[in-house]
Amino acid sequence: MKYPDHLVKQVQKRSAPYQLEGFLSGQGPENPKFMLLGEAPGETEIHNGIPFSGRAGKQLMVFLERIHVTREEVYITSAVRSRPYKWREKKERNGEIIQKKYNRTPNQGEIVAHAPLLDYELEKIHPKLIVTLGNIGLQRLTGKNKKITDVHGQLLKQPIQKLKDMQSAEFTWSEKEYHVFPTFHPASIFYNRSLLEFIHEDFEKLKRLVIKN
Numbered sequence: 001m002k003y004p005d006h007l008v009k010q011v012q013k014r015s016a017p018y019q020l021e022g023f024l025s026g027q028g029p030e031n032p033k034f035m036l037l038g039e040a041p042g043e044t045e046i047h048n049g050i051p052f053s054g055r056a057g058k059q060l061m062v063f064l065e066r067i068h069v070t071r072e073e074v075y076i077t078s079a080v081r082s083r084p085y086k087w088r089e090k091k092e093r094n095g096e097i098i099q100k101k102y103n104r105t106p107n108q109g110e111i112v113a114h115a116p117l118l119d120y121e122l123e124k125i126h127p128k129l130i131v132t133l134g135n136i137g138l139q140r141l142t143g144k145n146k147k148i149t150d151v152h153g154q155l156l157k158q159p160i161q162k163l164k165d166m167q168s169a170e171f172t173w174s175e176k177e178y179h180v181f182p183t184f185h186p187a188s189i190f191y192n193r194s195l196l197e198f199i200h201e202d203f204e205k206l207k208r209l210v211i212k213n
Contacts, residue, residue, distance in 0.1 A: 001026045001124070007116055010166060011081070014113035020082035021101075022046035026121050028075030033210055035127035036060075037118075037137035039185065040080035040110075042103040051076040056187035060133070063186060063199060067207035075125055079140040080106040080114045111140055115163040115171070122160075122178075128213055130160075130178055131206065134185030141180055143171075148182055153202040155209065156180040181206055 003025065012023075024041040027050070036052075044054035052060050061071060083103065090100040118140070132138040135148045141160040160178050161171035183202040188195050 001121060003117060003120060007120060011114055011117055015082060015110065018107070018110050018113065019085055020080070020110065021085060022083050024049060024051060024078075024081050026075060026077030026081075026117075027051055028077075029073070030125065032075040032125065032127060033069060033073045033213075034129040034131050034181075034206075035075045035077065035121075035125060036131050036133060037141070038076070038078040038133045039136040040078050040106045041083050043083060043085075043101070046083045051078065052186075055190070056185065059186040059189065063203050066200070067203050067210065069210065075121075075127065077118060077121055079118065079136050080110050081117055082110075082114070084110060106136060109169075111136070112163070112169050112171075115140075116166060119162045122162075128179065129209060130180050132180060132182045134188065138180075138182045141178070146182075148184055151182050152184060152198060153205050154182065155205075156182070181209065 008023075022041065024045055028035075038052065041051060042054050042056075045051055045057070051057070064070065064074070084106045085101040086104045087099050088102050089097050091097055130141065132141060138146055138148055138151070142156065142158065143161060157177050157179055159173040159176065160180065162174050164170045164172045183206070184195050184199050186199070189199065
Protein backbone atom coordinates (compact mmCIF):
# COMPACT_ATOMS: atom_id res chain seq x y z
CA MET A 1 0.00 0.00 0.00
CA LYS A 2 1.11 3.52 -0.75
CA TYR A 3 0.88 5.72 2.34
CA PRO A 4 0.69 9.53 2.29
CA ASP A 5 4.21 10.98 2.50
CA HIS A 6 3.37 13.15 5.50
CA LEU A 7 2.16 10.08 7.40
CA VAL A 8 5.35 8.12 6.74
CA LYS A 9 7.53 11.10 7.72
CA GLN A 10 5.63 11.55 10.97
CA VAL A 11 5.96 7.86 11.82
CA GLN A 12 9.69 7.95 11.06
CA LYS A 13 10.07 10.98 13.30
CA ARG A 14 8.17 9.25 16.12
CA SER A 15 10.34 6.14 15.63
CA ALA A 16 13.68 7.95 15.81
CA PRO A 17 14.41 7.19 19.51
CA TYR A 18 14.12 3.43 18.97
CA GLN A 19 16.42 0.73 17.62
CA LEU A 20 14.61 0.13 14.34
CA GLU A 21 15.79 -0.32 10.78
CA GLY A 22 14.19 -0.36 7.33
CA PHE A 23 10.55 0.12 6.40
CA LEU A 24 8.04 -2.34 4.99
CA SER A 25 4.58 -1.40 3.71
CA GLY A 26 1.53 -3.58 4.09
CA GLN A 27 0.83 -5.64 0.98
CA GLY A 28 -2.23 -7.23 -0.57
CA PRO A 29 -5.48 -6.58 -2.45
CA GLU A 30 -7.88 -3.76 -1.58
CA ASN A 31 -10.68 -6.27 -1.03
CA PRO A 32 -8.98 -9.20 0.73
CA LYS A 33 -10.54 -12.33 2.16
CA PHE A 34 -9.10 -11.12 5.46
CA MET A 35 -6.32 -8.99 6.91
CA LEU A 36 -3.35 -10.68 8.61
CA LEU A 37 -1.80 -8.62 11.41
CA GLY A 38 1.63 -9.63 12.67
CA GLU A 39 4.25 -8.07 14.95
CA ALA A 40 7.00 -6.50 12.84
CA PRO A 41 9.25 -7.41 9.91
CA GLY A 42 12.44 -9.31 10.62
CA GLU A 43 15.82 -9.23 8.92
CA THR A 44 14.65 -11.30 5.92
CA GLU A 45 11.56 -9.15 5.29
CA ILE A 46 13.49 -5.88 5.43
CA HIS A 47 16.07 -7.19 2.96
CA ASN A 48 13.63 -8.52 0.36
CA GLY A 49 10.66 -6.22 0.92
CA ILE A 50 8.11 -9.04 1.28
CA PRO A 51 6.10 -9.45 4.53
CA PHE A 52 6.23 -12.86 6.19
CA SER A 53 8.90 -14.20 3.85
CA GLY A 54 11.28 -15.56 6.48
CA ARG A 55 11.09 -18.82 8.40
CA ALA A 56 7.85 -17.87 10.20
CA GLY A 57 6.37 -16.65 6.93
CA LYS A 58 7.00 -19.96 5.21
CA GLN A 59 5.17 -21.69 8.05
CA LEU A 60 2.30 -19.20 7.74
CA MET A 61 1.96 -20.02 4.04
CA VAL A 62 1.65 -23.72 4.97
CA PHE A 63 -1.21 -22.85 7.34
CA LEU A 64 -2.94 -20.76 4.67
CA GLU A 65 -2.54 -23.55 2.12
CA ARG A 66 -4.38 -25.91 4.48
CA ILE A 67 -7.47 -23.70 4.21
CA HIS A 68 -7.04 -23.10 0.46
CA VAL A 69 -6.10 -19.42 0.77
CA THR A 70 -3.15 -17.88 -1.09
CA ARG A 71 -0.88 -14.99 -0.15
CA GLU A 72 -2.38 -12.98 -3.03
CA GLU A 73 -5.87 -13.20 -1.49
CA VAL A 74 -5.03 -11.64 1.89
CA TYR A 75 -3.72 -8.27 3.04
CA ILE A 76 -0.61 -8.69 5.19
CA THR A 77 0.55 -6.02 7.60
CA SER A 78 2.03 -5.62 11.08
CA ALA A 79 1.79 -3.48 14.21
CA VAL A 80 5.29 -2.09 13.55
CA ARG A 81 6.66 -1.55 10.03
CA SER A 82 10.37 -1.39 10.77
CA ARG A 83 12.57 -4.15 12.12
CA PRO A 84 13.15 -3.97 15.89
CA TYR A 85 16.64 -5.25 16.66
CA LYS A 86 19.10 -5.71 19.49
CA TRP A 87 22.87 -6.10 19.49
CA ARG A 88 24.35 -9.31 20.84
CA GLU A 89 27.72 -10.96 20.76
CA LYS A 90 28.20 -13.86 18.38
CA LYS A 91 31.16 -16.22 18.31
CA GLU A 92 32.41 -16.97 14.80
CA ARG A 93 33.83 -20.36 13.81
CA ASN A 94 37.33 -18.95 14.01
CA GLY A 95 36.70 -17.94 17.61
CA GLU A 96 36.32 -14.24 16.89
CA ILE A 97 33.61 -12.44 18.86
CA ILE A 98 31.52 -10.04 16.78
CA GLN A 99 28.52 -7.82 17.44
CA LYS A 100 25.42 -8.92 15.50
CA LYS A 101 21.89 -7.57 15.14
CA TYR A 102 19.10 -9.91 16.20
CA ASN A 103 15.34 -9.59 15.78
CA ARG A 104 13.35 -8.75 18.90
CA THR A 105 9.74 -8.16 19.91
CA PRO A 106 8.58 -4.54 19.41
CA ASN A 107 7.97 -2.49 22.54
CA GLN A 108 4.93 -0.36 23.34
CA GLY A 109 6.63 2.88 22.28
CA GLU A 110 7.37 1.44 18.85
CA ILE A 111 3.82 0.13 18.49
CA VAL A 112 2.41 3.58 19.30
CA ALA A 113 4.88 5.28 16.94
CA HIS A 114 3.69 3.13 14.02
CA ALA A 115 0.00 3.15 14.98
CA PRO A 116 -1.04 5.78 12.38
CA LEU A 117 -0.10 3.44 9.53
CA LEU A 118 -2.34 0.59 10.69
CA ASP A 119 -5.14 3.05 11.41
CA TYR A 120 -4.80 4.35 7.84
CA GLU A 121 -4.89 0.83 6.38
CA LEU A 122 -7.99 -0.10 8.34
CA GLU A 123 -9.78 2.97 6.99
CA LYS A 124 -8.78 2.16 3.41
CA ILE A 125 -9.19 -1.62 3.41
CA HIS A 126 -12.31 -2.03 5.60
CA PRO A 127 -11.42 -5.70 6.27
CA LYS A 128 -14.33 -8.04 6.86
CA LEU A 129 -12.09 -10.01 9.21
CA ILE A 130 -8.75 -9.31 10.93
CA VAL A 131 -6.63 -12.34 11.83
CA THR A 132 -4.10 -11.40 14.51
CA LEU A 133 -0.94 -13.48 14.85
CA GLY A 134 0.37 -13.56 18.41
CA ASN A 135 -0.10 -11.19 21.35
CA ILE A 136 1.35 -8.05 19.75
CA GLY A 137 -1.23 -7.84 16.96
CA LEU A 138 -4.05 -8.92 19.27
CA GLN A 139 -3.27 -6.37 21.99
CA ARG A 140 -2.65 -3.58 19.46
CA LEU A 141 -6.33 -3.91 18.52
CA THR A 142 -8.04 -5.14 21.69
CA GLY A 143 -5.88 -3.80 24.54
CA LYS A 144 -3.59 -5.40 27.08
CA ASN A 145 -6.30 -7.37 28.89
CA LYS A 146 -6.67 -10.03 26.21
CA LYS A 147 -4.06 -12.77 25.85
CA ILE A 148 -3.67 -15.11 22.92
CA THR A 149 -3.70 -18.20 25.15
CA ASP A 150 -7.19 -17.24 26.38
CA VAL A 151 -8.91 -16.09 23.17
CA HIS A 152 -7.22 -17.91 20.27
CA GLY A 153 -9.69 -19.44 17.84
CA GLN A 154 -12.53 -17.19 19.01
CA LEU A 155 -14.31 -14.67 16.79
CA LEU A 156 -14.33 -11.35 18.61
CA LYS A 157 -16.73 -8.62 17.56
CA GLN A 158 -15.81 -5.34 19.20
CA PRO A 159 -14.41 -1.82 18.78
CA ILE A 160 -10.63 -1.69 18.29
CA GLN A 161 -7.91 0.63 19.50
CA LYS A 162 -6.95 3.59 17.33
CA LEU A 163 -4.50 6.36 18.07
CA LYS A 164 -6.26 9.29 19.73
CA ASP A 165 -4.51 11.77 17.43
CA MET A 166 -1.16 12.18 15.65
CA GLN A 167 0.38 14.04 18.58
CA SER A 168 -0.81 11.52 21.16
CA ALA A 169 0.66 8.37 22.65
CA GLU A 170 -2.77 7.23 23.81
CA PHE A 171 -5.27 4.92 22.18
CA THR A 172 -9.01 5.39 22.01
CA TRP A 173 -11.76 3.00 20.92
CA SER A 174 -13.24 3.04 17.43
CA GLU A 175 -16.94 3.69 16.97
CA LYS A 176 -17.13 0.84 14.48
CA GLU A 177 -17.03 -2.80 15.58
CA TYR A 178 -14.61 -5.16 13.84
CA HIS A 179 -14.41 -8.94 13.57
CA VAL A 180 -11.09 -10.06 15.04
CA PHE A 181 -9.88 -13.67 14.95
CA PRO A 182 -6.78 -14.27 17.11
CA THR A 183 -4.38 -17.16 16.65
CA PHE A 184 -0.79 -17.90 17.62
CA HIS A 185 2.13 -16.42 15.73
CA PRO A 186 3.51 -19.04 13.32
CA ALA A 187 6.97 -18.69 14.91
CA SER A 188 5.53 -19.95 18.20
CA ILE A 189 5.76 -23.57 17.06
CA PHE A 190 9.54 -23.26 16.72
CA TYR A 191 9.71 -22.88 20.50
CA ASN A 192 6.62 -24.82 21.55
CA ARG A 193 5.68 -27.58 19.14
CA SER A 194 2.59 -28.48 21.15
CA LEU A 195 0.91 -25.30 19.85
CA LEU A 196 0.74 -26.76 16.34
CA GLU A 197 -2.44 -28.71 17.12
CA PHE A 198 -4.14 -25.55 18.44
CA ILE A 199 -3.10 -23.58 15.36
CA HIS A 200 -4.48 -26.26 13.05
CA GLU A 201 -7.78 -26.15 14.96
CA ASP A 202 -7.84 -22.35 14.76
CA PHE A 203 -7.26 -22.38 11.01
CA GLU A 204 -10.07 -24.91 10.53
CA LYS A 205 -12.37 -22.46 12.32
CA LEU A 206 -10.97 -19.67 10.16
CA LYS A 207 -11.70 -21.71 7.05
CA ARG A 208 -15.36 -21.98 8.04
CA LEU A 209 -15.52 -18.23 8.66
CA VAL A 210 -14.00 -17.47 5.25
CA ILE A 211 -16.46 -19.81 3.51
CA LYS A 212 -19.34 -18.25 5.46
CA ASN A 213 -18.34 -14.77 4.29
